[in-house]
Amino acid sequence: MCAIISDMPAGSIRARVRAEMISEIKAVARQHLETEGANLSLRAVARDMDMVSSALYRYFASRDDLLTALIVDAYNALGATVEAADAAVTDRADLRGRWLAAARGVRGWALANPAEYALLFGSPVPGYQAPQDTVPAAARSSLVLVDIMADGYAAGAIAPTPADRQRLSPAVRADLSAIIAQVAPGLPAELLHRAMTGWLQLFGTVSFELNGQLTGVIEARTEFFDEQMELVCDVIGI
């Protein structure tokens, strides 16, 4: 559950005001994440809204519930950004162009929303356990990458090589098959494996940039990112 659900008639004035309040609480909380990191303080959020801290409990049952709502929102915002970036590529057969667009979409969103990115991909918040609600939202951005591979396979542009087949162990193949059944029926496991390579490279690069691991090493961040992504496209054969 993200926010406390009331049985108010939907669309009523009260329901609309309530929805606006929830949005504003989340917006203020996002600002706090930006400055304070994941140690989100309910009292600080309430203070910024000129409310008493206990009033927040009308909207969220606990601090963890608010965190969960922020996480789900962030996954969806990232997912929507990446989906839009991919969709903006008019030549749907241009797999590399689509992949690069999606990758730049991830990086752009992460740079614009570093605190939310950290919430999703940074070290786990102590004492917080993400509930199942977050899973579908979490998958959205990754699904874009899988779709690119699936489109390429359907069009005959990419296919597993013998070297691919040899590399995959039965155990990993089984894991991949389980995902394929849910997400992209018919896609060869080898191609999902390649997509995951790109996925790891993409998020690894973005995470290192955001966590400061490139400080003093690489200054031309945008060029470096693009060249890494070009290289990874070579690897996965698109």
Next chain:
Amino acid sequence: MCAIISDMPAGSIRARVRAEMISEIKAVARQHLETEGANLSLRAVARDMDMVSSALYRYFASRDDLLTALIVDAYNALGATVEAADAAVTDRADLRGRWLAAARGVRGWALANPAEYALLFGSPVPGYQAPQDTVPAAARSSLVLVDIMADGYAAGAIAPTPADRQRLSPAVRADLSAIIAQVAPGLPAELLHRAMTGWLQLFGTVSFELNGQLTGVIEARTEFFDEQMELVCDVIGI
């Protein structure tokens, strides 16, 4: 500065007891990181040592100083592990074997010390700014990877391709050259670029495993990791 420096005669009993105390404080603090994440509490550490919290100030000037000491230690522990893993490969010309050994060294250390790994590569601790002291220690593990490339280049086993040269932008080339001058004189920038691809893939994969991004996706973690590393060795040509 990691610990408060006193002008006691080195090697005296007091100096030895003092060094042991510092080690024990750090050890207890490491245990707390394991359970509580990066929100390290001096009072909690003191409690576990049956001391009063103010006594810790004999050994560390502040909480941040203790954190810095833990970070430097962790970087060094990781670096030593990776160096040992590489050094254990007797056939020094077996670049792929050395790379895989180093990569498994990183992953093994990370799985054994997840909290410390998070401290190094996770989201930045709010309000904490790493001082310059951490830089040399931070570089150790990466240097092993660079050395493998440098050895391969010196032996004539790997060399830049025309495609490599074309890909690199002048800006990134300049960044890479600055590092090469300090760390591996004579190494072509293209080969350092390849090493960084592997470096990003390696830490990206380990971070995703530790942060739970593979939960419900890949269960055969060790096989998956090895296969990703094999693939990345293909990419960087070793």
Next chain:
DNA sequence: TGTACATCAGTGAACGCGCGTTCACTGATGTAC
């Protein structure tokens, strides 16, 4: 070798601040007759 002195480790109390959550309550806003 014995004594006076300096150094150091650790104590305990305090300052000033933070936090999440509960609970009885006051008013205002909506709803049903």
Next chain:
DNA sequence: TGTACATCAGTGAACGCGCGTTCACTGATGTAC
């Protein structure tokens, strides 16, 4: 259309807890003469 009642938002005080850091202090341990 007007009134009685129920629902809801927000208040303010409190509980019980945490934290980093400072400071004057007590003893114990070492050092110099």
